[in-house]
Amino acid sequence: MGITRGLVITALFGVVLFLLIPAYVPRPRFIPGFAPPPDMWPRTVSMLGMALGMLLVGLSFSRKTEALADPEDASTLRGGTPLATLLTRFAWTVLAFALFIGAVSLLGFLLSSILLLMAMLVLTGYWRHKIVATIVAIVLPLLLYLFFSSALNTRFPVGSLFRAFGI
């Protein structure tokens, strides 16, 4: 775990330092006074992050210093569940998030939220209490929608589908 984590951290900061900063942090032609350029701080932090990542990798090789780099064993988090099952559950959740973001422009905020809540209740395993879960999935977003739109004047997206039907 320690080596993998160290490598991932080093790679993450490396991508920022060597790819993102040159592309997305332009240096202005003129900098007033002796002010440091805008890329100074992100570069410093990225270099520090890379150094820490490499240190984590290095320390993971020695048993004596391993605790500084790897405080806990990943298997304790996992329990006896197979990795494939955990990854599938995670992938479904991320997919539900992505579908929610995509669905807002089509179905509107309210309906998308109801569907997202239903998906989450299924994924947490609470859907077996069908009546309570259905009531929560429909009533809660409806109440929140009414509260925010009437009390706080929030304008939620209606969705192109509903707009096409003139709702």
Next chain:
Amino acid sequence: MLNDLLVAFQAVATMENFLIMAAGIWGGVIIGAIPGMTGTMAVTLALPFTFYMQPIPSILLLVALYKGSTYGGSVSAILIKTPGTASAACTTLDGYPLAQQGKAGKALNMALYSSCTGDFISNLSLIFIAAPLALLALRIGPPEYFMLMIFALTTVAGVSGRSLLLGLVSACLGLLLATVGEDMYGSFRFDLTVDMQSGLAVAPVLIGLFAIPELLKIIVFRNNQSHKPMQLGDNRVTRDELRRSLKAMLKGSMIGVVMGAIPGIGPSAAAFSSYGEAQRSSKNRENFGKGELEGIAASESANNGCCGSTMIPLLALGVPGDVITGVMLGAFMIHGMTPGPMLFENNLHEVYMLFIGMLFSSVLLFGAGKATMRFFSHISRIPPGLMAPIVLALCVFGIFSISNSMYDVIVLLAMGVFGFFMFLFAIPAAPFLIAFILGPMLEENLRRALALSRGDPSILVSSPITWLFACLAIFVVVVTIRQQLKKTQV
């Protein structure tokens, strides 16, 4: 000062403010009592609502939520052996055995008395320490501020997780994310999309980082048991029991005040230190862990003792010591107030209103705790599998309402996934958030200091104050590394 406090008293003592504080305390107690829901979550969930409120009521609401949730954590700790918040873990040791003996009501009452005592003493310390500290802070410039923030970040990184290195990595990630958007001279950085030119708002980042990973943990690891609560049973704390626990209560309050004022330490460490001290000095030390009221008094007075004092570095220096005060810093900024020494110059009336409001909230905590004790045994039964999706709905609606933008909702969900990865890699979230909030100030002070010195970095170690903070930061690093190495040899 006394005159100012009296004027502030009149301004705070309105029905509207009382209702807001009562709602905050009550909401906090309920959220704190639900296992898996923390004070941080209570405060972050309420943040979007504060956008529509006046500055002081909004801060009072957040403070009330913090205090309520800190006490609420003890409810599930006593009734179902599951601390609602990390700081209540110590309360479980004696609270649950008392509940098993049919004395859950007695344990809850003792937790309430101790929490209110600790909270009140902590508020008094805030009133008398924050202002002089702020006066002192007025004398420090950009290099000193930069070193102070480095010290605060190092402390938070050192004590937040089990590895200092991972805490520092977390802080670096937060600092990096804080650079997204426009910098102090008008340059855009990391503007991958047009929306990103305005940077990342504090609310979606911190709510995403703290609330969404909890949902993902429940979904992925399916840790979804519901609990059967104990009956309250024997309810009264006798005068003799109260007198016996008074020493532990007062000592715990002082430990809470001191540890809360140091950035990064927080209520969990205070509760354990206080419990250890109470056990060491008690005549009934063999009874600790088997249902000793002194144990509850020590841990609860210490964790609530942090609530007021944790605001000392925030108000006086503008440096949040933990995640909750980090959120409060965000709330102050939303309302156009910048915590730090200038707050006492520009917004003195508001500061005194806050002080008075915090004292009121201690009294309200007592009332809310007493009035709702029987109701608590039902709250702690809500299963996480139902609670987590409800929290998600609150987050999504709340965040959208802040700026009427789906961009913030995308940031919220993306940060949730990122926070889950951080959890998998055992990278603590607290240093990330503190660094994200302090990042712009840290960079601004560094760039100002370098501009003042014409690019010479030695300005960062040019005064005794910068040296002091640099030495303290190095001391924290050395002590943390020593402790972590010692743990491996055991």
